[in-house]
Amino acid sequence: MARFALRLTADDPVSATEAASSFYWLSDRARSSFYSSVDPYLSDFGPVPPRNVDLVRIALTALAADRSVHRAGRGSNWNQRHFELEIPVSDPGPWARAAAALQHVLALLSGDTWELSFVPQPDRAPFTTAPLASAPARVVLLSGGADSALGAVHSRRHLAEGEHHLLLSHFSNTMLPPIQKHIAAEAMRLVPGGAQEHRIVRLSRRTRRIDGTPYPSEPTTRSRSLLFIALGLAVASLHHVPLWIPENGFASLNPPLGPERLGSLSTRTTHPAFLQDLSAAATAAGAHAVLENPFARHTKGEMFQQAAGFLGAEKASAFLSATHSCGLTGQRAHSIPAQRQCGVCFGCVLRRASFTAANLRDRTDYIAPSSDAAVQDWLRRSSVEQPVRNLLRRGIRNRDLIALDLPHTYPLREARDLCVRGLKDLRSLYP
Template sequence: MPRFTLRLSATDDIPADEATSSFYWLPDQRSTFTRGFSPSLATLGSVPPLNVDVVRVALTAFAADRTVPRKGYGANWNRRQLELEVPVSDAAVWNGVADELAGVLGFLSGDRWSLSFIQQLELVETLTPDEISVTPQRVVLLSGGADSAIGGLYSRSLLATDQQHVLLSHYNNTMLAPIQRHIATELQRLIPGPSQEHVVVHLGRRSERIDGTSYPSESTTRSRSLLFLALGLAVASLHQVPLWIPENGFASINPPLGPERLGSLSTRTTHPKFLQDLAAVLTKVGAHAVIENPFAHVTKGEMYRRVVDLVGAEEASSFLSATHSCALTGQRAHGISSDRPCGVCFGCVLRRASFAASEVPDLSDYIAPSSDPAVQKWLDSKSVEQPVRNFIHRGVRARDLTTLSLPDDYRLRDVLDLCQRGIQELRSLYQ
């Protein structure tokens, strides 16, 4: 079982076995992680220690997720076993929920996790963060995708002119940063008045270990959403306000496109059970964990229509088309800019269907179809369009939803209605 330890200090002479099994969060160039963001989170402000701990756990999991390659592809992924040791402010409290938190992480990534915690002395930081002058109403996660952009727009529409919200963006792939900044600027233009802070965090695992050797690389980083949430909660904890994670309910529930996709290919980044269980564990240890999805019961197309109601069809088209929902990352290997969406992954298919269902013009510059045979072959190998067609034809029955681990407070008939509306939107793409 691969075992990794997060270390917040390092000697000059590090044994090879320690370098291989450790991640180092350091203030200098030897750090495993992107520089400029400290392990005390002092750049964000006086984050409560328990929420600092949450970020450390999430970042260690994210690094381990990227470092241990999966075996097999598609629906034949293996279930990895990963063990983490994390320094925290109160090891006794965290060890008391280690198994529960490991279960939450396992539900998210599809792996088996084992967590243990060690006591860490308080770090002394001299950084002075930028102070937020007005207590925000909420913190909104802004990933660069359409749903998060709509969340930011909807949040601004609820603010009085003397109120504000905070947008929290995280990126590891530098392609996302300008998209996130553009969306933040557009939100202020489209709904002027309320003030707004945009906190951008560049944080990820570097390609080389502390001894200069290269890390293995796994691209299916399911745990990134935990890191994103942890960073958002850290900012929300400064003001004890809710954290919004805007995502359409159909994608959150994510009914599998086929029986073979029940496990490995059924993503759970905003699944209601994951969010509820995570909040329950974090609340148990005393960390701030108020997480809300304002769109948990609506489809993506219905979210698009809400944008039309707020700013009009022409502005909605321009605003939504500038977001990025593509899940593929192999564009550069074919000489294509990494910010161009493929058009055939599930994120792109659902996006296209939402434009069609809402009758909002889609100005996105999709790669598919391509006149280049090599590019088209790559697109065909990644396309989910035929599975989506099969899914539309098959539909969803109430008994299918019993396999999705939905929370007890999600009424089956409401979830079934949501899925049927989502399928109808997908159908609009192929009429």
């Protein structure tokens, strides 16, 4: 069992053991446990409602804990870990009542078990903020991936006269902001019209505790999407507008590649049950939590085809090739720039297949194949190509659909149809 606490002040006396298991999110950012472009009250955003500030703290503590405990093996539960978290919030009562639901949401996302407890936040000095700008039609998460890039374009195409939208990006890896800025600028250039604001937020755990000792570093961090969503909801809560989380529906359903590809081995960032349960839990605690996935019923290949239809093949090819879909880490260990994409992780495989299915030229500079034996061995160990081929051979079975853990409002026949179309995209790469 791993116990962690989030602390908003370093003044309270704690034991050495408690200090080692504490994350300090301090207004003095140089002394904080986090690289952060925002303070623990999110005053940089404006007057964010307290419950949405709380939700960001919950998500940040979960991600920091996730990063700080190694997974010991493989398998369907990947040696499931157990976490106990203590988080300071504006009012512990509503969150205590929502704790069971939030614990379920975190378990769905990471494959671990979680116990949450809440304490009152320390007093803070009053602050003033500039008057709010006019409300955007929506807030759109812009990660730097192809789906989020298409979400930005899709949102711009659906802005009514006089409307604008806000793009929100989050990063921990410093190679991402240039990609995010380029995509935002290109979306505005390719779809002229309404105004656009783009905010980039840095919020991630440092490699060392505030006493200088190193944290463990678990690379999988499946809970990171919860922090991105919580930050997006914090911005959306300023005007009570929807938060768009653009992700192709096939990846959202997360069909298992095989019996070993369950739990935290695959992401459930936009799984329908995750989004539905997160929205319900946060709303029950009093937070703003209106979540929408505009591509929930589309495959990535279909999204690429639509982009080719309204942008033209050449513009769509250039725009999408400039995005970053790779989920693999470790490039720098082989003296490869972090922004180069591997070509063999699931994100890259689905990306390559979608270019092929849409008959678009993929200009991405993938690492695979490599003439370097060490690099090729790393790629081989990281590759999902054979599991994808196995999935294509066997197809989608009834037990695969049951394993999706869909909410009762999502008909299985629609899930099957979407998965079959997703496999068709993949089959264009592996005929």
